[in-house]
Amino acid sequence: MEVMMNNHNNGTTTNTKIIHKNGSICNGNGNVNGNSHNHNNENKLVEFTNSIKPGWFSEFSALWPDHSIKSLDYNKLYRFDINIVQSTTYGKVLTLDGAIQHTENGGFPYTEMIVHLPLGSIPSPKKVLIIGGGIGFTLFEVSRYPTIEKIDIVEIDDVVVDVSRKFFPYLAAGFDDPRVTLIIGDGAAFVKAAQPGYYDAIIVDSSDPIGPAKDLFERPFFEAVAKALRPGGVVCTQAESIWLHMHLIKKIIANCRQVFKGSVNYAWTTVPTYPTGVIGYMLCSTEGPEVNFKNPVNSIDKYVKSKGPLKFYNSDIHKSAFILPSFARDLIES
Amino acid sequence: MEVMMNNHNNGTTTNTKIIHKNGSICNGNGNVNGNSHNHNNENKLVEFTNSIKPGWFSEFSALWPDHSIKSLDYNKLYRFDINIVQSTTYGKVLTLDGAIQHTENGGFPYTEMIVHLPLGSIPSPKKVLIIGGGIGFTLFEVSRYPTIEKIDIVEIDDVVVDVSRKFFPYLAAGFDDPRVTLIIGDGAAFVKAAQPGYYDAIIVDSSDPIGPAKDLFERPFFEAVAKALRPGGVVCTQAESIWLHMHLIKKIIANCRQVFKGSVNYAWTTVPTYPTGVIGYMLCSTEGPEVNFKNPVNSIDKYVKSKGPLKFYNSDIHKSAFILPSFARDLIES
Numbered sequence: 001m002e003v004m005m006n007n008h009n010n011g012t013t014t015n016t017k018i019i020h021k022n023g024s025i026c027n028g029n030g031n032v033n034g035n036s037h038n039h040n041n042e043n044k045l046v047e048f049t050n051s052i053k054p055g056w057f058s059e060f061s062a063l064w065p066d067h068s069i070k071s072l073d074y075n076k077l078y079r080f081d082i083n084i085v086q087s088t089t090y091g092k093v094l095t096l097d098g099a100i101q102h103t104e105n106g107g108f109p110y111t112e113m114i115v116h117l118p119l120g121s122i123p124s125p126k127k128v129l130i131i132g133g134g135i136g137f138t139l140f141e142v143s144r145y146p147t148i149e150k151i152d153i154v155e156i157d158d159v160v161v162d163v164s165r166k167f168f169p170y171l172a173a174g175f176d177d178p179r180v181t182l183i184i185g186d187g188a189a190f191v192k193a194a195q196p197g198y199y200d201a202i203i204v205d206s207s208d209p210i211g212p213a214k215d216l217f218e219r220p221f222f223e224a225v226a227k228a229l230r231p232g233g234v235v236c237t238q239a240e241s242i243w244l245h246m247h248l249i250k251k252i253i254a255n256c257r258q259v260f261k262g263s264v265n266y267a268w269t270t271v272p273t274y275p276t277g278v279i280g281y282m283l284c285s286t287e288g289p290e291v292n293f294k295n296p297v298n299s300i301d302k303y304v305k306s307k308g309p310l311k312f313y314n315s316d317i318h319k320s321a322f323i324l325p326s327f328a329r330d331l332i333e334s
Numbered sequence: 335m336e337v338m339m340n341n342h343n344n345g346t347t348t349n350t351k352i353i354h355k356n357g358s359i360c361n362g363n364g365n366v367n368g369n370s371h372n373h374n375n376e377n378k379l380v381e382f383t384n385s386i387k388p389g390w391f392s393e394f395s396a397l398w399p400d401h402s403i404k405s406l407d408y409n410k411l412y413r414f415d416i417n418i419v420q421s422t423t424y425g426k427v428l429t430l431d432g433a434i435q436h437t438e439n440g441g442f443p444y445t446e447m448i449v450h451l452p453l454g455s456i457p458s459p460k461k462v463l464i465i466g467g468g469i470g471f472t473l474f475e476v477s478r479y480p481t482i483e484k485i486d487i488v489e490i491d492d493v494v495v496d497v498s499r500k501f502f503p504y505l506a507a508g509f510d511d512p513r514v515t516l517i518i519g520d521g522a523a524f525v526k527a528a529q530p531g532y533y534d535a536i537i538v539d540s541s542d543p544i545g546p547a548k549d550l551f552e553r554p555f556f557e558a559v560a561k562a563l564r565p566g567g568v569v570c571t572q573a574e575s576i577w578l579h580m581h582l583i584k585k586i587i588a589n590c591r592q593v594f595k596g597s598v599n600y601a602w603t604t605v606p607t608y609p610t611g612v613i614g615y616m617l618c619s620t621e622g623p624e625v626n627f628k629n630p631v632n633s634i635d636k637y638v639k640s641k642g643p644l645k646f647y648n649s650d651i652h653k654s655a656f657i658l659p660s661f662a663r664d665l666i667e668s
Contacts, residue, residue: 068401277610326651
């Protein structure tokens with residue numbers, strides 16, 4: 001168990017290392033000089049005003065149709081760009097920059113799939129890198145695999161981790177796994193500086209290609225990812241909705257086809273709280289031992305006992321994620 | 335070509351027979367005495383007020399989370415319970431009783447699947463009954479099969495047909511097929527009175543199990559459907575969302591298992607404009623020649639040329655519709 005420092009937060013002691021992108025090291029409360037984030041009001045919940053009507057949470061975006069859902073008990077700002085909503089149907093909802101990121105009752109398909117599609121496709125993953133995913137859910141799912149020895153997670157915003165510890169402690173528990181190193185910093189820069197050929201799998205659990213996550217959809221980032229992966233290593237990245245973003249998806253696929261010489265695949269799944277109800281993934285492998293993503297070789301079923309059953313993912317769902325509707329198949333495979 | 339009367343609507347002459355539930359026969363404008371619907375303002379578009387904010391269309395329901403989407407150019411009442419919304423993303427949207435029923439750019443998965451899941455599963459369908467589906471899209475998809483000789487469609491509300499002729503004429507064109515008989519009346523009563531063993535397939539394209547469509551989810555209706563089907567005949571009914579309505583789905587499945595002695599299956603697909611982004615179907619067959627819904631025997635691919643390609647459905651999508659997430663599989667198969 002490699003620990004750089006203890007992380008004292010809300011009275012619990014955890015084993016997570018936190019390394020800031022500027023090289024400084026801090027505890028989980030994010031109170032470090034030189035960090036660009038606003039930590040001043042992180043524990044003050046203030047009324048959320050970015051709504052078309054009080055009691056409703058609204059998403060406004062150039063990337064998807066503006067829409068609103070009714071919220072129940074509260075709809076509060078944790079920080080200017082982080083909102084916690086209580087929804088009757090979906091339970092607690094975390095939004096970043098005005099977009100729903102995670103919901104208690106509807107977020108699990110996204111996370112189970114972004115983890116088990118790649119890790120179910122290679123025999124014995126040992127070293128995994130997660131970019132984004134500060135809520136800790138992705139980490140929780142990765143840590144189910146006992147073959148894994150090392151998990152690095154690079155989250156650009158330590159306050160997201162704090163929010164998860166406060167509102168979703170059962171997810172943030174993933175940070176306490178002794179195999180985990182949390183790096184607070186820029187994911188693209190981290191991958192670029194990573195040891196070549198180091199990781200078996202890289203999971204890019206990013207937000208959308210506007211704002212801070214923009215670089216994570218560009219070719220230089222994919223090139224850095226390919227370099228950081230071992231031969232026959234795999235990457236899974238969030239890749240938008242076939243209903244709304246086919247122009248973006250085609251661009252991402254074209255980039256991946258130039259960079260990843262093993263295989264390049266598009267998969268999708270349903271997420272009830274995302275616009276259009278679906279989300280896609282790019283599944284790519286580097287040149288080396290062949291990876292057939294469409295036929296999982298590493299069944300998670302045998303590992304799930306200690307952390308409770310999976311709610312969404314199973315081997316058949318894995319295979320069906322690569323089956324596309326005709327309009328999307330024609331555009332993606334052309 | 336069997337025609338009872340010509341249907342003059344918007345200057346076009348069609349071959350559809352329209353038989354009212356009270357036995358009277360009328361043209362497509364719905365102006366018949368003794369019909370219980372409100373025809374007075376059918377051609378007057380008035381401002382729609384059932385919205386949380388002007389310029390937004392809102393759904394309020396006990397069955398799913400209240401939500402709103404921004405509408406663009408207009409948001410108008412066609413009749414007190416029929417609304418036409420213009421959405422940037424989804425094009426023209428038809429709502430009935432405050433719930434989105436059809437969208438130009440996002441409605442096709444629902445309709446292609448409710449038709450081709452059952453008709454793709456039997457070799458040469460000849461006689462098909464559609465209950466609901468007054469928009470005409472279901473009819474349009476059914477009429478792709480050249481083996482089909484007779485299509486009966488029972489729509490409770492003739493104004494829905496009028497609205498489709500006005501706003502979605504390319505869908506309503508299905509009513510002009512000479513194989514079609516349109517019956518304006520109660521679907522449950524029609525099925526109960528149907529000739530036993532008459533239909534190869536029955537498609538129940540209903541709204542939700544509150545209000546007028548409630549009977550279409552109850553056991554007496556399923557018993558009438560089973561009786562109206564030939565041995566080894568098939569039914570496909572709309573069967574709600576696995577995210578929200580598992581209690582309803584379990585009840586529907588239990589009813590179907592008691593009634594349909596061939597096979598009983600649950601399938602699902604994605605529809606971007608429905609709450610939670612998914613919709614389910616019950617696929618059942620009567621005792622007789624075996625029907626394996628999970629392996630389509632009747633490929634629609636060879637028939638599609640004359641009516642343009644399918645956008646969503648293909649044989650692989652057909653098979654994958656029966657693959658369920660773990661939580662739903664455990665509940666449905668228990």
